[in-house]
Amino acid sequence: MTSRKRTRKNDPERVRADIMRVATREFSEKGLSGARIDEIAEKTQTSKRMIYYYFQDKETLYLRALEQSYQAVRHKEGELDLDHLPPVDALARLVAFTFGHHISHPDFIRMVMIENIHHGRYLGQSEFIQSLNAGAIEELERIYRRGVTSGDFRDDLDPLELHWLISALSFFNVSNQYTFSHIFNWDQAAPDNQKILQGHVIDMVMRYVLSREAMLRHLDGQPDPQA
Numbered sequence: 001m002t003s004r005k006r007t008r009k010n011d012p013e014r015v016r017a018d019i020m021r022v023a024t025r026e027f028s029e030k031g032l033s034g035a036r037i038d039e040i041a042e043k044t045q046t047s048k049r050m051i052y053y054y055f056q057d058k059e060t061l062y063l064r065a066l067e068q069s070y071q072a073v074r075h076k077e078g079e080l081d082l083d084h085l086p087p088v089d090a091l092a093r094l095v096a097f098t099f100g101h102h103i104s105h106p107d108f109i110r111m112v113m114i115e116n117i118h119h120g121r122y123l124g125q126s127e128f129i130q131s132l133n134a135g136a137i138e139e140l141e142r143i144y145r146r147g148v149t150s151g152d153f154r155d156d157l158d159p160l161e162l163h164w165l166i167s168a169l170s171f172f173n174v175s176n177q178y179t180f181s182h183i184f185n186w187d188q189a190a191p192d193n194q195k196i197l198q199g200h201v202i203d204m205v206m207r208y209v210l211s212r213e214a215m216l217r218h219l220d221g222q223p224d225p226q227a
Contacts, residue, residue: 022040025107031117032114066123069107069108072105080097086150098167099170102174169205
């Protein structure tokens with residue numbers, strides 16, 4: 001036990017990461033008001049004093065967890081290397097990634113839902129989150145402008161509204177998964193159903209964005225966005 005404590009004491013980054021991991025789960029499951037620092041301390045085998053040393057108070061810890069949640073998805077987006085793909089392929093891959101990321105990271109969706117309960121008050125305090133999401137819009141705008149230039153995309157769309165559309169379709173798949181499944185007695189989360197839904201979302205976005213001339217050229221032979 002002494003060795004374990006000494007290791008943790010000498011590795012503050014690991015301690016912080018462990019606190020953040022547990023705190024994110026607690027906040028996503030119980031909300032800001034329901035999460036307890038005592039429980040986070042117990043589950044990380046640290047102390048309230050140590051948590052307050054790193055994060056000052058519960059609201060700061062919540063904000064850092066929210067920032068990390070956004071940072072994780074934006075970091076993964078950056079690894080897609082979309083600038084080197086043709087615009088149609090790049091957009092299809094981005095949509096596929098967003099859909100897949102959200103269903104495999106329900107904690108992120110719950111954190112966003114909780115922040116909406118607070119009317120975005122904490123997110124509004126974070127210039128870091130705002131810069132992360134501005135970067136996401138800039139990436140989508142680059143793809144869109146390349147597609148307009150190539151004649152593949154309509155020229156009358158707003159990249160911000162396109163981002164909203166992609167997010168909305170992918171978000172609902174997680175946020176309403178349980179209610180939708182129970183209401184219609186349908187296993188929405190089943191892998192086969194998720195694959196079908198992902199295909200539908202990609203198809204809907206592409207049909208919305210593609211120019212009339214590109215529609216016939218691309219939809220029938222649309223490449224696999226996961227390839």
